[in-house]
Structures are given as C-alpha cells and as structure tokens.
Amino acid sequence: MTYVGERADAPEAAETYHRWSRRYPELGTGPISTERFLSQEQFDQERDRVFAKSWLNVGSTQDLGEPGAFFVRDIAILGVSLLVVQQDDGDVQAFHNVCSHRGNKLIWEPDGTCPGQFACRFHGWGYGRDGALETVPDEENFHFPDKGQLGLVPVRTQVWNGFIFVNLDATGTESLDDHLAGLGESLRDFPFHELKLSYRFDIRERANWKVALDAQNEIYHIPMLAPLHRFLGTAFASNDDGYTRLQDFEKWGPHTVYCSDVDPDYVPTPAEAAIQAACPDFSAPRLPTRAPFAFHVLFPNMVVAFLGNSMFTYNFWPIGVDETVWEIRFHYPHPRTLAERVAIEQMKSRLRDVLCEDQVGHEALQVGLRSRARPDFVLQDQEIQIRSFHKSLDERISGASHV
Amino acid sequence: MMRFLCDTAEVPAGETRSVRLEGMPELVVCNVDGEFHVLAATCSHGKASLADGRLLGCEVECPLHSGRFDVRTGRATRRPAKRPVAVYECVVEGGDLYVSDPAPVDSDLAVALRREPASVPPKR
Structure with a gap:
C-alpha cells in the first residue's frame, strides 16, 4: 500500500515557516481576488470549462x-x-x-x-x-x-x-483513472467497502461553492472557530503556540491531499472519554494514511476525507454564484455492538452541530466578500491547499491544463 | 518580596480585576469563592488581557479567542491557548491582598520553560 505521508525527500524541521510555499514555489504567494466568488462571468466559465468537462x-x-x-x-x-x-x-x-x-x-x-x-x-x-x-x-x-x-x-x-x-463531455477522452491519476493510485488498496454510509446531510447555503470548499480546505481555523471546532478531537496537531501544522501536503495534478497528525496534548471531552471506554476497538483508526486526518480534494468539487475510524465525503454543487448545496456523507465501520451504534449516533449529532458552525461561517464569508470592501485577500502557508485549488481552476478555465 | 496588590473587597467572588504594579507585568486577580489567585494577565495566545474575560469556576477565559486557563496553576485548559501563564503567590492579610514579586519559579510556566524544545520527529 502506498502511504500518503511517505516521501523520498529529506524531512524538514517542524517549526520552519513557509514550509509548503518553499516546496511548491509554483503556487505563488500572492492574494486571491474577491471577484472570483462574485462574478457571473467567472461562474459561467466554471460551468462551461470545468463542470461541463470534468468527471x-x-x-x-x-x-x-x-x-x-x-x-x-x-x-x-x-x-x-x-x-x-x-x-x-x-x-x-x-x-x-x-x-x-x-x-x-x-x-x-x-x-x-x-x-x-x-x-x-x-x-x-x-x-x-x-x-x-x-x-x-x-x-x-x-x-x-x-x-x-x-x-x-x-x-x-x-x-x-x-x-x-x-x-457530461460526450467528446472527452480522458478516463476517470487518468483524471484521478496519483490520487486514485494512492487510495487504490484502501478497503472502502468496509465503511458504510451512516448518515447524510445536504446543506443549502447562501455562499459561492468555492467559499464553502476553501473554508473546509484548511485546518488553520480548527483551534479558533468557536465554540465547537476546538473540540473536534485529537487529530489536529499544533505547535506550542496552539497553531495547527500540516503533517503533509501533496498535489497530484489538480487534486490535493493534506494530512494532520495526532495532537498528544488534546484532552478528550467527557463524551469522547465515555465512548472510548464503551467501545475501545471501534474508534481505532482505519486509514489509508499514517495520519489521523487526511483530506483529499478531488478536483473540481469532491472531497474524500478520513478522520479516525470514519470516512466522510463532501460534494459542493453550485446552484448559482452565491448559492450552493453542500452534500455531506459520513461512513463508519459496520457497528458490532449497541455501544458502537450509539457512538455513531453521538458523532452524528456532534458533527451536525460542528457543520452548522461551518455553514454559518460560509455564509458570513459570502456576505463579507459581496461587500467588495477589499479587492482581494491573503493566505498563509497553512492554507496552501486553497492556493493550489484556485491555480488548478484557473488553469482549467484558461485551457492551460488538458481536460 | 511581597507587595501590596489591592483591597480584597475590590474583587467580589466570581470576578476578576486588572492590577498594574510598577516593574511587573499586568496582573489579573481572580476571586474563586473567596479564594484569591493572581496570574500574569496577558493571554499566552492572543495577547488580550484575561482581566477582561469571564471567570468560570477555577478557569479564566480569554475574551479574544475563548482560550481558558486554570487560575490555580496557570495551565491552559482550552484551545486555542496552549502555553501556560505565570501564576503569582499571594496572601491575604487584614483584607489586603499581597503578591510575590517576582513570580515563583515552580509554576507550570517555569516547568514549561524548562522543558526541552518541542521536537516533532520526522514523519517520513
């Protein structure tokens, strides 16, 4: 099996800044324009050149x-x-x-x-x-x-x-395997069939689809977004200042994955401790990576992520420039005991609340962008995934990358 | 050396108060059910004053990002705060609160500072 975290190049010191922009200089360090979340012309191009031609x-x-x-x-x-x-x-x-x-x-x-x-x-x-x-x-x-x-x-x-x-591109020739390329290969041996769809949320929100995707495509916000995100569990390592740090980030063509490491200092909530005690084997991670959290963005609008023993998928479906359906599906191993079933139900309620926190954030972002108070905004090194996504999107629209 | 900090009557139970003494960082006095605790007031994370935050039982909450600290030990108890803040020894005498200057060296902060620098083993 190929592990996402394995790379041949030398390890970098954990506390160096600009780690990812140095590894991927082609992604640049410039700002992202506000207009790309508001413009009908941009939306039309995304429809005609990306959605109409992509898997x-x-x-x-x-x-x-x-x-x-x-x-x-x-x-x-x-x-x-x-x-x-x-x-x-x-x-x-x-x-x-x-x-x-x-x-x-x-x-x-x-x-x-x-x-x-x-x-x-x-x-x-x-x-x-x-x-x-x-x-x-x-x-x-x-x-x-x-x-x-x-x-x-x-x-x-x-x-x-x-x-x-x-x-939907009847004349397209690229196969799905060619499209997924290295990302598909990295997950080839993962036993997806062992994880069953446990619950699903479809959230209609007043935000551009990229606002929603970008907001999910980083963990800089995890310790900060209140009141629930900071209790998301042990999967989000941070430095001594409490700032999250990616264990790895990798790019395969337009697709990306980032991983986060175990946070040894995380103190479980009482509910987490109770569930861990009631079903100790259930919560053991079954992951395709060595990291407890791995977030794969399958260009253009799908996410396959692994968190602990679960897998979740997102699909961001644009309805209009400022309207999106965020489809969320959570998959778990088949529960073997009542306690494991309860654990899944508990996670369902808990994550529903966390995701509501996200939704409110997405819509607030759209309100802020729509004001056009600033022509663009900035990203830091721990948000390199967002940079990568927007570059891939631009390349597809301009025809710089093959379809 | 113990220095006069404030009149205990100025800090009712369940409340906090900011006090500035010359030569010391801003301090926050916390009254937990009649028991007084004194900490360095600046949050170790977001640089806000904990004196402006809520006191919840034995924890003081930063007003900026809602990180929390145990007022007895200075230990960070809720993210995003992770580093401790300094705790000062204090005594009450005749209704007056006195504080040690400087902070004693056996606080959680001192322990944290003595700790080896965080070393994250390479993952690959």
Whole structure:
C-alpha cells in the first residue's frame, strides 16, 4: 500500500515557516481576488470549462445495490437531470433523464428500483434499465423507422472504489483513472467497502461553492472557530503556540491531499472519554494514511476525507454564484455492538452541530466578500491547499491544463 | 518580596480585576469563592488581557479567542491557548491582598520553560 505521508525527500524541521510555499514555489504567494466568488462571468466559465468537462461524483454504489436500482441526480449548474441505473451485470450507467418522445423529465422519484421498465408519465413510453426504448404506445402512428435509435441518451459513467462519476463531455477522452491519476493510485488498496454510509446531510447555503470548499480546505481555523471546532478531537496537531501544522501536503495534478497528525496534548471531552471506554476497538483508526486526518480534494468539487475510524465525503454543487448545496456523507465501520451504534449516533449529532458552525461561517464569508470592501485577500502557508485549488481552476478555465 | 496588590473587597467572588504594579507585568486577580489567585494577565495566545474575560469556576477565559486557563496553576485548559501563564503567590492579610514579586519559579510556566524544545520527529 502506498502511504500518503511517505516521501523520498529529506524531512524538514517542524517549526520552519513557509514550509509548503518553499516546496511548491509554483503556487505563488500572492492574494486571491474577491471577484472570483462574485462574478457571473467567472461562474459561467466554471460551468462551461470545468463542470461541463470534468468527471463529477454523483453518488456511490451503496446508493444502488441490486440490478435495476436507480437514483436521479439533478445537476443544477449544468441544467441536467441524470438517471443512474445499476445494470444486470453489476455495472452502473447514467443516462440523461429525458424521454425521447417529447423531452419530458422521465423519472420524477429521487430513487427506487426499476419495475421492469422506466415508464414516462406523459404518454407511457417505456425504457429498459439499459436505456433501450422498449414500449411505444400506439407505435404504428409514429413516423420513425426504428425505435432502436430512440433509447435514453447515455452519459459517460465510470466507478472508482464504489464512487460513481459521470462526465457530461460526450467528446472527452480522458478516463476517470487518468483524471484521478496519483490520487486514485494512492487510495487504490484502501478497503472502502468496509465503511458504510451512516448518515447524510445536504446543506443549502447562501455562499459561492468555492467559499464553502476553501473554508473546509484548511485546518488553520480548527483551534479558533468557536465554540465547537476546538473540540473536534485529537487529530489536529499544533505547535506550542496552539497553531495547527500540516503533517503533509501533496498535489497530484489538480487534486490535493493534506494530512494532520495526532495532537498528544488534546484532552478528550467527557463524551469522547465515555465512548472510548464503551467501545475501545471501534474508534481505532482505519486509514489509508499514517495520519489521523487526511483530506483529499478531488478536483473540481469532491472531497474524500478520513478522520479516525470514519470516512466522510463532501460534494459542493453550485446552484448559482452565491448559492450552493453542500452534500455531506459520513461512513463508519459496520457497528458490532449497541455501544458502537450509539457512538455513531453521538458523532452524528456532534458533527451536525460542528457543520452548522461551518455553514454559518460560509455564509458570513459570502456576505463579507459581496461587500467588495477589499479587492482581494491573503493566505498563509497553512492554507496552501486553497492556493493550489484556485491555480488548478484557473488553469482549467484558461485551457492551460488538458481536460 | 511581597507587595501590596489591592483591597480584597475590590474583587467580589466570581470576578476578576486588572492590577498594574510598577516593574511587573499586568496582573489579573481572580476571586474563586473567596479564594484569591493572581496570574500574569496577558493571554499566552492572543495577547488580550484575561482581566477582561469571564471567570468560570477555577478557569479564566480569554475574551479574544475563548482560550481558558486554570487560575490555580496557570495551565491552559482550552484551545486555542496552549502555553501556560505565570501564576503569582499571594496572601491575604487584614483584607489586603499581597503578591510575590517576582513570580515563583515552580509554576507550570517555569516547568514549561524548562522543558526541552518541542521536537516533532520526522514523519517520513
């Protein structure tokens, strides 16, 4: 297994400043413009040159489970509705969720299992789970020669470690593996299937999608954001002044990962101590890295993060310039005892409160940026991930990097 | 040397008060249920005065980032504060509070300062 924390170059002193900007000088040290979070033109470019051409995670095979199982995924920024279906051979295929007859949205339910055919509500056209048009009521009255040409329009679909990705660029040639490259490789051997979806939050917030992603893409704020973040646990090492320090940061093309080390001085909360005592084995980390916290940003809008024994994913879905749906899913090992089940429920409530604290922060950030009080803002070395993300975004938009 | 600090009546139970003596850093007097504790007032993290913060039981909370310190030992008890603040010996005599100048050397702060510099072993 490849460990993210392993690198060949010499270790650096823990307390040197500008550690990451020296390692990645190409990311620069300049400010980030305010306008990129407010401009409709920027948003349109992100839609046309990034979202319309990138591999996007739309769900997990855990959302399906049997042949014919499906879910509908509407992607607001692209103005599309997708029907994602598990095929008889176990593969997953996404189609435009659009009837070939009059262009009606085909399936209106959020998810379910295909009852033989997907039937349109409007005139009853029926499609197989492979997208083929099978039933046309009063077919002889139409003028088309061959209904074989009128199946659902497929969308490029690939699965990586159970995560279902689609690419709306029908002419694109980059495979999902090529897109994920080193990041995909680093997590290749991790037993994702051992972690089950335990709970999910979809947060609609009044903030640009990059505001939300950036705010999550650093741990400088962890000891400070009050009142809950500072009790997030033992996974966030800090120096003697209490400032968090990354154990590692790595960049693979447009994707990044940062890791944080154990904080030996962290004093568990009473609830943490009680849970640790009740289920000591459950909380043992099962991680693909040696760090207790690792945050992978899969360009452009997905996060796969490991925290203790859990894995969580984020998907940031732009709705408009200043509106985003932040999709959050937490996965844990299957609980073996009642105590472990209680532990998951406790984490659910606790993290819900922490995430609310984040949401309020995202929206406050947007309010501040929208005032245009400053043309730009600054980032420090522990926020290099943000710098990296924005550079990758600019490169995609300008066409400097391949798609 | 013990120096006069203030009249204990000026610091009601559950409250704090800032006192400045010549030649000493700003001090904060904390009255925990009639028991007095004196600490260096400047937070070890954010450089605000702990005298402006809340006293919660045996802990004083910094008004800037809500870090907390145990007023008996000076130990940081809540993030983001991590380093201790100096604790001064004090005595009450006839309603007056006296403080030692300088701070005694066996405080948590002194222990922390004697500690080896934090060495984080290379992870790779």
